[in-house]
Amino acid sequence: MKFGQVATCIALALGLGMLLSGTAVASTLRISNGGQVGSLDPSKVDGDWENRVVGDYLEGLMTEDPAAEAVPGQAASYTVSPDGLTYTFKIRDDAKWSDGVPVTAADFVEGMQRELDPAAGNSYAYLQFPIKNAEAYNSKKLADFTQVGIKAVDDHTVQYTLGQPTPYFLQELTHYTAYPVPKHVIDKVGNDWIKMENIVANGPYKPTENLPGSYIHSVKNADYWDAKDVKIDDVFYYVLEDQTAALNRYRAGEFDILTDLPTDQYQWIQDNLPGQAHVKPFLGVYYYVMNQSKAPFSDKNVREALSMAVNREVIGPSVLGTGELPAYGWVPPGTANYPGDQYHASWQDLSHDDKVAKAKSIMEAAGYSDANPLKIQLKYNTNDNHKRIAVAIAAMWQPIHVQVELFNSETRVHYDALQSGDFQVGRAGWLMDYNDPDNMLQLLETGNGNNYGRYSNKDYDALVAKERVTQDTAQRSAIMHQAEAMAMNDFAVIPIYYYVSKNVVSPKVQGFVDNAKDIHRTRYLTLTP
């Protein structure tokens, strides 16, 4: 071939490539998805970036609507027994895997068995513990899975039996821990069912390529029961943890949605990309725990003084700059099943100066002074924002005779210290797993592995236990309010702010509904060219 011919071929190929990519852009959604997805196996994941991919290709009996409320997904209908213990689901007739095989009840049972398998050690298995005997099976106290409260009544009927009525159970079924898995594929290839060449989807998108460190690519599943309403043809979930780089690529038109934003450029985004930053309340609390198994934090007064002296009003607007909401209570605003007023501390409305004065007098009554300050170590996991907050709070505590030594370590080391009780005051955060106050309240129960501060109050534990078996919504809510107030009045923790979700959404994307769970399934989105 002569040089001229080669050049012509290359030019043609390039032109064709540009044409193809030009036509594909119209319906390809490109999400900057944060961290690298650890697995496509729903029992192996625990991050919101993983949920975005897994929840687009697998669908539970219940799924999220655009506002992330629970609605039937693979289920055509369901009934709940009057005692609230038995949930019976009919699977849709048109529910199919992407290889054309119908979705059956056995797929849901298989999914649950894999989730609860004690040998697999799945970190989120506990979310399904409301199911009867699930906990016993997961902790090897029970070897027979047929004793666990999930049953394939027939091919199209799944029945769950709960240990006790759980008002948020439908919510829990939207979670990936309750997703079905393709039993017919697993029977054939075992754990390799998750490999690209074997993977099948019952959700709106099917993964076709996974390039670790770069992206996962999923394409529309024509066999999905609601495929006719799915507008976007394919999705790229990009791996990118550098927020500045992500914003640059968004501005270059390479991304349609950013799932986080560089905090220091929030103002710039508001000024230059008006309406594109979506900073909204998100179900989670950023807080400090105090180790109450040891002095001085076994003393409630010290905890009270420390909590009172934290000027929460400046953290969101000034220290972080993204407007996180100040937290005085434990259950984030917007939490479902929780009618009634938010917790309001008796000292909340005092001016900051008055709060400091009061805190100071409490500390002085406990014997602390400038000559004899309370010396504490504050631990946080290495991160710029955690550091800024720690420095600010250390300064807020100085006037009440508290001398703070800051101690930072990597995440694994930090949580290892919190779990083993090797700390005085430590940073923690909790993003809710299911939209119900119980998910927050359980964190302060005696013996809960995530109760780092070792807060222990029998009356509180009793209230939480009672809330779990109360079916009347109003009554249950009242009990939970009582429990929350009890823990807050005990200064069990120092809540600092309620998290916000931080998305940047291109004006091309339609159907993006802000919600407190920050779940936005691709099937509801459309792209205007």
Place this chain on the structure above:
Amino acid sequence: MLSYTLRRVVSALPVIFIAVAVSFFIMRLAPGGPFDRGRTLPPEVMKNVLAHYNLDLPIYQQFWLYLVGLVHGDLGPSMAFYDFTVTQLLLLGLPFTLTLGFMAFLLAIAVGVSSGIFAALHHNRLPDVVLVLVVMLGVIVPNFLMGALLQLIFGVWLKWLPAGGWSSSNPLSLVMPVVVLAWPQAARISRLMRGSMIEVLGTNYIRTARSKGIGERLVVVRHALKPALLPVVSYLGPGLAYLLTGSLVVEQIFGLPGIGKYFITAALDRDYGLVLGTTIVYMAVILLLNLVVDVVYAWLDPKVRYR
């Protein structure tokens, strides 16, 4: 020649063993484990997880199992990425990291050597000053900032290049990562080249060559270049090692599928298998490069062979 090569290979084996052992035990000694996260695992479940990865065995037994696996070419499972084994992850990413590293290497040599010569020839005049400034920029601006700046200029404002990402159909996506990676190395090579060229140009034999009336170009190319290149050549080994292992930031900013980032992320995640695997792969690559360099030296200089 062959026996020299064999000797070198054999002497590398204890080095590999010691490096594996040191990395293995340092990782295990570090506080925190792969499953210490924000959400505590129930003790029973934790026990199961540890057993699944053999982490409940005495550490010497774990080490033995690891060595046995290694000899069979099995680098074990990753504790953070369940869908791939460590071997698969590295096989997917290594070709990419090598491509990126070698391209940056070639660019750094080409730019470094030519700009160094050019600056030396215009010693202390305007072109020299300008080049020194550009070169210094590569050394003092950290690559995460350089990456973001180039993204902004060429990706966002000018729209000449993709601002990031990797697509096999678009080689242009490699331009910025290669430039960012190569710049500091090009800067170092350029400084070495400039210094040694200035020195060589001041020697007697160059003055002799000039006095014979040979043109400036011939003087530089035929007489000065080779001796002036010596310090640069000796720098290339460590320079290449740096390029291959230093791609972490570039990979993260541009969202590239290489293995450089595992060095940091896997260590922070306490993903024991992946950290060790990455270390071993890099060690093997660097030992191999050293071997090649040594063999080339031996071929050039017989004295080395018999020492």
